[in-house]
Amino acid sequence: MSKLINPTLKANRQDFADFLANSVPFLGEEATEALNDLVHATTETGKAGSLTLTIKMKPIGGKAGQMELETDVKAKLPAPTKGKTILFTTPDNNLQRSDPRQQTLDGVRDVNQESTAQQQTLRQAPATAAAPLRAVG
Template sequence: MGARPFTDTLVKLRYGALHDELTDAMNELVNKCSAASKGGKLTLTIALKPGKGGQMEITDDLKVSAPKEEKGSTIMFATPEGNLQREDPRQKSLEGIRSVEQEAREIRTLSSATPAQAAG
């Protein structure tokens, strides 16, 4: 009898739990690498410890090094009091400037109107 394929043993470790963890870890790593456009690493370490009666104790360690997604930053300004705010405290404000809210109104398209309707 020849050597048994490694995957035959892998799917039996911890009654299949390791195989499930590897599947989930690989799927998550692929998604994170794709989203970040950066590489990652999945490392499986298997340790063997022989017993006195012919048995073999097998332990595993799964490590995933996923890339971190880049996060945006916020620019804020320090005030003389030591606080942070979005507006530059040195910037002068213009009097009379106000925010104009959008009004709900009927929208007509020119393609559906006749030339006389579009002009009037």
């Protein structure tokens, strides 16, 4: 099979950006959104991603000069790095945050217990207005 030679002069060829902007409704906007999402995700994660623009073209049989287009924009965004959690197994094969084999010390609270205790001990300021401040000279 021989290679098809395009008879259109380069000066007469439609610019691809013009094609995107004028020929296919919303394709340029869709590609812009996907590109912006990709830039944000790759910047935030420090990982690679990709953007794929697919244009399928098929001449409509029997109708001179008509072309059917199907477009698709897909962004493969990098997933953010997820944190890890360490849990302990219980004798009943369940998981929990504290080690069931470790003894607890009386009077020692974990962070969650301490936070709850601090919230309970917060006091409200008196509702009555305090005496105004006066200058000391």
